[in-house]
Amino acid sequence: MYLVDGWGMEHDFDSCNDLANKMKQDLKSSGFFVNKDKSIWQPTKKLIWIGFVWDLNTHTLEIPSEKIQRFKNDINSLHSVSPTARQLAKITGKIISFMSSLGNICRIMSRNMLMLISTSRYWDEQISLTSNAISEINFWHTNCELLPSKTLFSNNFLPDKIVYTDASSFAAAGYTVETFKKVVLKMWTYEEKQKSSTYRELKAVLITLNSLMKYFHSRLVKIYTDNRNVVRIITAGSMNAELQVLAIEIFNLCVQNNISIEVDWVPREENKIADFYSKIFDFDDWQISDIHFKYFNNLWGSFTCDVFTDFNNNKVPMFFSPHWCPGTGGVDVFAYDWSLYNCWIIPPIRLISRSV
Structure with missing residues:
Protein backbone atom coordinates (compact mmCIF):
# COMPACT_ATOMS: atom_id res chain seq x y z
CA MET A 1 0.00 0.00 0.00
CA TYR A 2 1.22 3.50 -0.86
CA LEU A 3 0.03 6.80 0.55
CA VAL A 4 -0.03 9.91 -1.63
CA ASP A 5 1.61 13.16 -0.60
CA GLY A 6 -0.04 15.45 1.89
CA TRP A 7 0.61 18.32 4.24
CA GLY A 8 -0.84 19.94 7.32
CA MET A 9 -1.26 23.48 8.61
CA GLU A 10 -1.57 25.10 12.02
CA HIS A 11 -1.88 28.68 13.24
CA ASP A 12 1.62 28.89 14.81
CA PHE A 13 5.05 27.22 14.70
CA ASP A 14 4.72 25.15 17.89
CA SER A 15 1.29 23.77 16.98
CA CYS A 16 2.55 22.91 13.51
CA ASN A 17 5.57 21.14 14.98
CA ASP A 18 3.30 19.13 17.32
CA LEU A 19 1.13 18.17 14.34
CA ALA A 20 4.19 17.00 12.37
CA ASN A 21 5.37 14.81 15.25
CA LYS A 22 1.91 13.32 15.70
CA MET A 23 1.58 12.52 11.98
CA LYS A 24 5.04 10.96 11.94
CA GLN A 25 4.19 8.80 14.97
CA ASP A 26 0.80 7.79 13.51
CA LEU A 27 2.43 6.65 10.26
CA LYS A 28 5.08 4.70 12.14
CA SER A 29 2.47 3.08 14.42
CA SER A 30 0.44 2.06 11.37
CA GLY A 31 3.40 0.20 9.90
CA PHE A 32 4.24 2.62 7.10
CA PHE A 33 7.78 3.55 6.08
CA VAL A 34 8.33 7.28 5.59
CA ASN A 35 10.51 8.45 2.70
CA LYS A 36 12.86 10.73 4.61
CA ASP A 37 14.39 12.22 1.45
CA LYS A 38 11.02 13.49 0.24
CA SER A 39 9.55 14.46 3.61
CA ILE A 40 9.74 17.84 5.34
CA TRP A 41 8.94 17.59 9.04
CA GLN A 42 10.31 20.97 10.08
CA PRO A 43 7.53 23.63 9.92
CA THR A 44 8.06 26.02 7.01
CA LYS A 45 6.11 28.83 5.38
CA LYS A 46 7.39 28.09 1.88
CA LEU A 47 7.74 24.76 0.09
CA ILE A 48 7.65 23.22 -3.37
CA TRP A 49 4.87 20.65 -3.74
CA ILE A 50 3.26 19.10 -6.85
CA GLY A 51 5.20 21.47 -9.08
CA PHE A 52 4.33 24.78 -7.40
CA VAL A 53 5.78 27.02 -4.72
CA TRP A 54 3.32 27.25 -1.82
CA ASP A 55 4.19 30.54 -0.12
CA LEU A 56 2.32 31.28 3.11
CA ASN A 57 4.18 34.57 3.53
CA THR A 58 2.51 36.07 0.46
CA HIS A 59 -0.43 33.61 0.40
CA THR A 60 0.32 32.83 -3.25
CA LEU A 61 0.78 29.75 -5.40
CA GLU A 62 3.82 30.45 -7.59
CA ILE A 63 5.55 28.69 -10.46
CA PRO A 64 9.16 27.70 -9.62
CA CYS A 144 5.29 34.34 -18.01
CA GLU A 145 7.52 35.70 -15.22
CA LEU A 146 5.54 38.93 -14.79
CA LEU A 147 1.96 37.68 -14.43
CA PRO A 148 0.51 37.87 -10.90
CA SER A 149 0.04 34.61 -9.01
CA LYS A 150 -3.31 33.53 -7.61
CA THR A 151 -4.01 33.51 -3.90
CA LEU A 152 -3.67 30.21 -2.08
CA PHE A 153 -7.03 30.58 -0.40
CA SER A 154 -10.34 31.17 -2.13
CA ASN A 155 -11.71 34.67 -1.87
CA ASN A 156 -14.69 34.70 0.44
CA PHE A 157 -14.56 38.46 0.78
CA LEU A 158 -17.40 40.78 -0.11
CA PRO A 159 -16.58 42.83 -3.22
CA ASP A 160 -15.40 46.41 -2.75
CA LYS A 161 -17.50 47.56 -5.71
CA ILE A 162 -20.59 46.11 -7.39
CA VAL A 163 -21.25 47.04 -11.02
CA TYR A 164 -24.04 46.31 -13.48
CA THR A 165 -23.48 46.74 -17.23
CA ASP A 166 -25.62 46.52 -20.34
CA ALA A 167 -25.61 47.56 -23.98
CA SER A 168 -28.32 48.57 -26.42
CA SER A 169 -28.11 49.08 -30.16
CA PHE A 170 -26.90 52.67 -29.72
CA ALA A 171 -25.13 52.95 -26.34
CA ALA A 172 -23.12 51.16 -23.65
CA ALA A 173 -23.91 51.73 -19.99
CA GLY A 174 -22.85 50.70 -16.52
CA TYR A 175 -23.35 51.89 -12.98
CA THR A 176 -21.97 51.29 -9.50
CA VAL A 177 -24.22 50.15 -6.66
CA GLU A 178 -23.73 52.83 -4.00
CA THR A 179 -25.62 55.74 -2.46
CA PHE A 180 -24.43 58.17 -5.12
CA LYS A 181 -23.98 55.78 -8.01
CA LYS A 182 -21.59 56.57 -10.82
CA VAL A 183 -23.22 56.17 -14.22
CA VAL A 184 -21.16 55.30 -17.29
CA LEU A 185 -22.63 56.07 -20.70
CA LYS A 186 -21.02 55.96 -24.13
CA MET A 187 -22.82 56.30 -27.43
CA TRP A 188 -21.75 53.76 -30.03
CA THR A 189 -19.92 54.91 -33.12
CA TYR A 190 -21.32 53.86 -36.50
CA GLU A 191 -18.77 51.03 -36.70
CA GLU A 192 -19.61 49.77 -33.20
CA LYS A 193 -23.32 49.73 -34.00
CA GLN A 194 -22.66 47.15 -36.71
CA LYS A 195 -21.06 44.70 -34.27
CA SER A 196 -22.79 41.74 -32.64
CA SER A 197 -24.72 42.09 -29.40
CA THR A 198 -22.08 39.99 -27.60
CA TYR A 199 -19.36 42.37 -28.81
CA ARG A 200 -21.30 45.38 -27.52
CA GLU A 201 -22.08 43.73 -24.17
CA LEU A 202 -18.42 42.74 -23.72
CA LYS A 203 -17.23 46.21 -24.67
CA ALA A 204 -19.69 47.71 -22.18
CA VAL A 205 -17.76 45.88 -19.44
CA LEU A 206 -14.44 47.20 -20.78
CA ILE A 207 -15.78 50.76 -21.08
CA THR A 208 -17.17 50.69 -17.54
CA LEU A 209 -13.89 49.42 -16.08
CA ASN A 210 -11.91 51.96 -18.10
CA SER A 211 -14.19 54.86 -17.16
CA LEU A 212 -14.04 54.18 -13.40
CA MET A 213 -10.49 52.87 -13.33
CA LYS A 214 -9.24 55.21 -10.60
CA TYR A 215 -12.13 54.16 -8.32
CA PHE A 216 -11.53 50.45 -8.97
CA HIS A 217 -7.75 50.52 -8.50
CA SER A 218 -6.58 47.73 -6.13
CA ARG A 219 -10.20 46.68 -5.51
CA LEU A 220 -12.29 43.55 -5.86
CA VAL A 221 -15.03 44.41 -8.36
CA LYS A 222 -18.14 42.28 -8.88
CA ILE A 223 -19.62 42.73 -12.36
CA TYR A 224 -23.12 41.62 -13.32
CA THR A 225 -24.24 41.23 -16.94
CA ASP A 226 -27.30 39.67 -18.53
CA ASN A 227 -25.23 38.10 -21.33
CA ARG A 228 -23.94 34.58 -20.59
CA ASN A 229 -21.39 34.78 -23.40
CA VAL A 230 -19.71 37.75 -21.71
CA VAL A 231 -19.12 35.71 -18.54
CA ARG A 232 -17.66 32.83 -20.55
CA ILE A 233 -15.41 35.03 -22.73
CA ILE A 234 -13.94 37.01 -19.83
CA THR A 235 -13.28 33.70 -18.07
CA ALA A 236 -11.93 31.63 -20.97
CA GLY A 237 -11.51 33.83 -24.04
CA SER A 238 -13.09 33.36 -27.46
CA MET A 239 -12.26 31.85 -30.84
CA ASN A 240 -13.70 35.02 -32.39
CA ALA A 241 -10.76 37.37 -33.00
CA GLU A 242 -12.64 40.58 -32.14
CA LEU A 243 -14.04 39.18 -28.90
CA GLN A 244 -10.65 37.72 -27.98
CA VAL A 245 -9.05 41.18 -28.34
CA LEU A 246 -11.62 42.65 -25.92
CA ALA A 247 -11.06 39.81 -23.42
CA ILE A 248 -7.31 40.49 -23.49
CA GLU A 249 -7.87 44.25 -23.09
CA ILE A 250 -10.01 43.60 -20.00
CA PHE A 251 -7.34 41.31 -18.56
CA ASN A 252 -4.52 43.80 -19.23
CA LEU A 253 -6.51 46.69 -17.74
CA CYS A 254 -7.10 44.72 -14.55
CA VAL A 255 -3.46 43.63 -14.24
CA GLN A 256 -2.13 47.16 -14.83
CA ASN A 257 -4.44 48.61 -12.17
CA ASN A 258 -4.35 45.69 -9.71
CA ILE A 259 -8.09 45.15 -10.15
CA SER A 260 -9.62 41.77 -9.29
CA ILE A 261 -12.91 41.07 -11.04
CA GLU A 262 -15.65 38.49 -10.63
CA VAL A 263 -18.19 38.32 -13.44
CA ASP A 264 -21.62 36.75 -13.00
CA TRP A 265 -24.75 36.45 -15.08
CA VAL A 266 -28.10 37.87 -13.93
CA PRO A 267 -31.51 37.58 -15.61
CA ARG A 268 -32.55 40.59 -17.65
CA GLU A 269 -35.29 41.35 -15.11
CA GLU A 270 -32.56 42.00 -12.51
CA ASN A 271 -30.59 44.28 -14.81
CA LYS A 272 -33.29 46.83 -15.54
CA ILE A 273 -31.38 49.89 -14.31
CA ALA A 274 -28.36 49.27 -16.54
CA ASP A 275 -30.76 48.48 -19.38
CA PHE A 276 -32.50 51.83 -18.79
CA TYR A 277 -29.21 53.75 -18.91
CA SER A 278 -28.12 51.96 -22.08
CA LYS A 279 -31.27 53.18 -23.82
CA ILE A 280 -30.68 56.85 -23.02
CA PHE A 281 -30.01 58.64 -26.28
CA ASP A 282 -27.67 61.59 -25.87
CA PHE A 283 -29.06 64.22 -28.23
CA ASP A 284 -26.16 66.51 -27.28
CA ASP A 285 -23.62 64.05 -28.66
CA TRP A 286 -22.47 66.29 -31.50
CA GLN A 287 -19.28 68.17 -32.29
CA ILE A 288 -17.69 71.04 -34.20
CA SER A 289 -15.70 70.02 -37.27
CA ASP A 290 -11.93 69.74 -36.92
CA ILE A 291 -11.45 72.55 -39.46
CA HIS A 292 -13.42 75.04 -37.37
CA PHE A 293 -11.75 73.88 -34.15
CA LYS A 294 -8.27 74.38 -35.64
CA TYR A 295 -9.25 77.88 -36.79
CA PHE A 296 -10.36 78.99 -33.30
CA ASN A 297 -7.50 77.12 -31.63
CA ASN A 298 -5.03 79.15 -33.70
CA LEU A 299 -7.01 82.35 -33.12
CA TRP A 300 -7.37 82.16 -29.32
CA GLY A 301 -4.35 80.09 -28.34
CA SER A 302 -4.08 76.40 -27.48
CA PHE A 303 -7.14 75.09 -25.66
CA THR A 304 -6.32 72.92 -22.66
CA CYS A 305 -9.79 71.64 -21.74
CA ASP A 306 -12.89 70.64 -23.69
CA VAL A 307 -15.75 71.44 -21.33
CA PHE A 308 -18.89 69.87 -22.84
CA THR A 309 -17.95 66.66 -24.63
CA ASP A 310 -17.33 62.94 -24.24
CA PHE A 311 -14.99 60.16 -25.34
CA ASN A 312 -16.30 60.16 -28.91
CA ASN A 313 -15.74 63.81 -29.80
CA ASN A 314 -13.31 65.49 -27.39
CA LYS A 315 -10.96 67.93 -29.12
CA VAL A 316 -8.21 67.96 -26.46
CA PRO A 317 -7.04 65.22 -24.05
CA MET A 318 -8.45 66.97 -20.95
CA PHE A 319 -12.25 67.08 -21.02
CA PHE A 320 -15.38 66.96 -18.87
CA SER A 321 -18.41 64.88 -19.80
CA PRO A 322 -22.07 64.59 -18.73
CA HIS A 323 -21.55 60.93 -17.74
CA TRP A 324 -18.53 58.83 -16.83
CA CYS A 325 -16.66 57.60 -19.89
CA PRO A 326 -13.07 56.57 -20.74
CA GLY A 327 -10.60 59.43 -20.32
CA THR A 328 -12.97 61.94 -18.72
CA GLY A 329 -11.59 64.38 -16.17
CA GLY A 330 -14.91 64.33 -14.32
CA VAL A 331 -18.66 64.82 -14.59
CA ASP A 332 -20.78 67.87 -13.69
CA VAL A 333 -18.52 70.45 -15.29
CA PHE A 334 -20.01 73.27 -13.18
CA ALA A 335 -18.40 71.74 -10.09
CA TYR A 336 -14.92 72.53 -11.45
CA ASP A 337 -12.89 75.74 -11.67
CA TRP A 338 -12.80 76.72 -15.35
CA SER A 339 -10.21 79.44 -14.72
CA LEU A 340 -7.54 76.74 -14.42
CA TYR A 341 -7.84 76.00 -18.13
CA ASN A 342 -8.11 77.67 -21.50
CA CYS A 343 -11.51 76.14 -22.18
CA TRP A 344 -13.10 75.13 -25.45
CA ILE A 345 -16.79 75.70 -24.66
CA ILE A 346 -19.54 74.42 -26.95
CA PRO A 347 -22.44 73.90 -24.51
CA PRO A 348 -25.78 72.24 -25.25
CA ILE A 349 -28.44 74.84 -26.06
CA ARG A 350 -30.16 74.30 -22.71
CA LEU A 351 -26.93 75.19 -20.85
CA ILE A 352 -25.84 78.26 -22.82
CA SER A 353 -27.21 80.79 -20.31
CA ARG A 354 -25.61 78.95 -17.39
CA SER A 355 -22.27 78.78 -19.20
CA VAL A 356 -22.00 82.50 -19.95
Missing part, protein backbone atom coordinates in the same frame (compact mmCIF):
# COMPACT_ATOMS: atom_id res chain seq x y z
CA SER A 65 11.78 29.68 -11.53
CA GLU A 66 13.31 26.45 -12.88
CA LYS A 67 9.94 25.47 -14.33
CA ILE A 68 9.58 28.89 -15.95
CA GLN A 69 13.06 28.63 -17.47
CA ARG A 70 12.33 25.17 -18.94
CA PHE A 71 9.10 26.57 -20.39
CA LYS A 72 10.95 29.49 -22.03
CA ASN A 73 13.55 27.06 -23.39
CA ASP A 74 10.75 25.05 -25.01
CA ILE A 75 9.47 28.22 -26.66
CA ASN A 76 12.98 29.09 -27.85
CA SER A 77 13.25 25.63 -29.38
CA LEU A 78 10.52 26.55 -31.87
CA HIS A 79 13.07 27.67 -34.45
CA SER A 80 10.59 28.03 -37.28
CA VAL A 81 7.03 29.16 -37.85
CA SER A 82 6.16 25.56 -38.75
CA PRO A 83 6.55 23.44 -35.60
CA THR A 84 4.98 20.01 -35.31
CA ALA A 85 1.69 19.50 -33.53
CA ARG A 86 3.62 17.62 -30.83
CA GLN A 87 5.96 20.57 -30.18
CA LEU A 88 3.08 23.03 -30.00
CA ALA A 89 1.09 20.70 -27.73
CA LYS A 90 4.06 20.59 -25.36
CA ILE A 91 3.89 24.39 -25.08
CA THR A 92 0.12 24.56 -24.60
CA GLY A 93 0.18 21.66 -22.13
CA LYS A 94 2.56 23.58 -19.89
CA ILE A 95 0.47 26.74 -20.23
CA ILE A 96 -2.67 24.92 -19.12
CA SER A 97 -0.72 23.39 -16.22
CA PHE A 98 -0.01 26.93 -15.01
CA MET A 99 -3.73 27.62 -14.46
CA SER A 100 -3.60 26.82 -10.75
CA SER A 101 -1.12 29.67 -10.34
CA LEU A 102 -1.95 32.16 -13.11
CA GLY A 103 -5.69 31.65 -13.57
CA ASN A 104 -7.90 32.14 -16.61
CA ILE A 105 -5.28 33.93 -18.71
CA CYS A 106 -3.89 30.45 -19.44
CA ARG A 107 -7.09 29.61 -21.32
CA ILE A 108 -7.52 33.04 -22.86
CA MET A 109 -3.98 33.21 -24.27
CA SER A 110 -3.72 29.69 -25.69
CA ARG A 111 -6.92 29.41 -27.73
CA ASN A 112 -5.35 30.02 -31.14
CA MET A 113 -2.58 27.50 -30.51
CA LEU A 114 -5.09 24.89 -29.31
CA MET A 115 -7.21 25.50 -32.40
CA LEU A 116 -4.21 24.81 -34.66
CA ILE A 117 -3.39 21.61 -32.77
CA SER A 118 -6.98 20.38 -33.14
CA THR A 119 -6.77 20.71 -36.94
CA SER A 120 -3.65 18.53 -37.26
CA ARG A 121 -4.07 14.97 -38.52
CA TYR A 122 -1.13 13.40 -36.65
CA TRP A 123 1.34 14.47 -33.96
CA ASP A 124 4.35 14.96 -36.22
CA GLU A 125 2.48 17.00 -38.82
CA GLN A 126 3.99 20.45 -39.29
CA ILE A 127 1.72 23.37 -38.45
CA SER A 128 1.89 26.80 -40.05
CA LEU A 129 1.54 29.28 -37.20
CA THR A 130 -0.98 32.08 -37.66
CA SER A 131 -0.22 35.64 -36.58
CA ASN A 132 -2.57 35.19 -33.60
CA ALA A 133 -0.80 32.01 -32.49
CA ILE A 134 2.59 33.74 -32.81
CA SER A 135 1.25 36.62 -30.69
CA GLU A 136 0.22 34.13 -27.99
CA ILE A 137 3.66 32.49 -28.02
CA ASN A 138 5.38 35.88 -27.79
CA PHE A 139 3.03 36.88 -24.95
CA TRP A 140 4.04 33.88 -22.87
CA HIS A 141 7.73 34.26 -23.61
CA THR A 142 7.62 37.90 -22.50
CA ASN A 143 5.13 37.79 -19.63
